Amino acid sequence: MFKKTVFAGLMASAVFASAATAESNIEIHDAYARASGMSAVAGAAFMMIHNAGDQDDQLIDARSDVSARVELHTHIMEDGIAKMRRVEGGFTIPAGGGHILERGADHVMFMGLTQPFEQGAEIPVTLVFEHAGEIEIMIPVDLERTAGEMNHDHDHDHGDAGSMNH
Template identity: 60%
Template sequence: MKTILSLAAAATLFASAAAADIEVHHAYAIQSSPVAPAGAAFMVIMNTGDADDQLIAASSDVSARTELHTHIMEDGVAKMREVEGGFTIPAQGHHELARGADHVMFLGINEPFEDGDILHVTLTFRDAGDVEVEIPVDLGQLSNMNAMSHDEMMESEEHKMEHGSDSH
């Protein structure tokens, strides 16, 4: 566990000089299951600059395709979709890439992810350009993804009851 935390700290500090206004924190990656050829990366992207920027692409050699994805509700079912325009990182703010929301998706991974592996990922921003990040694989996070807590389920149900389901 200490190794994973050390690797996460290293990923937080690693960014190119050309993107001084962009910082990546709390990055980790998982594989969706031991037999699935897909994985995802999650992180908090900080923008310390005075203007909004846009994360417009991601790339990596760990998979056939690397895309920016989000979850949407369709007919009451959560589905992942590629996001064409990317994600806005507000000036003096942040955007979280998190499970069940926006994330970096690895499709057709070349080899199964092993706990502690380091994934080399390039995040491309409209203004800051390319930011190279090293993202540790933390398969311990996978069990957290597969099991929603009772409180989260109740919160989700309460939200549906308060706001109704979106059928547009």
């Protein structure tokens, strides 16, 4: 048990260190991943991305070994039907503001899962930003979270809530 705790602590330190050494103004909050079931071939990740800098940034790519392909997606309405589409060019993260990746909207899509998303597991993901570069994070799998349920309890102020780009 002790070894697992120490290893988890070291992994968390490594994740935060990689973001810190990049001197990034990008902060990732409340990230979680879901798949529709143990036999699912696709899954998705959601999070709040905040840009504490004074220059807009762009999330341009995401990578992970948990699936054959990882893409940035959004939902669009086509003939009255909601469909997912890849977003070429990614998502703008405005200076001093943020962008929410959430169910039914913008998200990171994992296609061709190499293993099931199990409750409580963590998946490694590299987010690639135009200015901040690569930020490696561990995203917990939460199969119990409902749509629209974001945890807004984190310890910094986003300023005007209207600055968050939904």
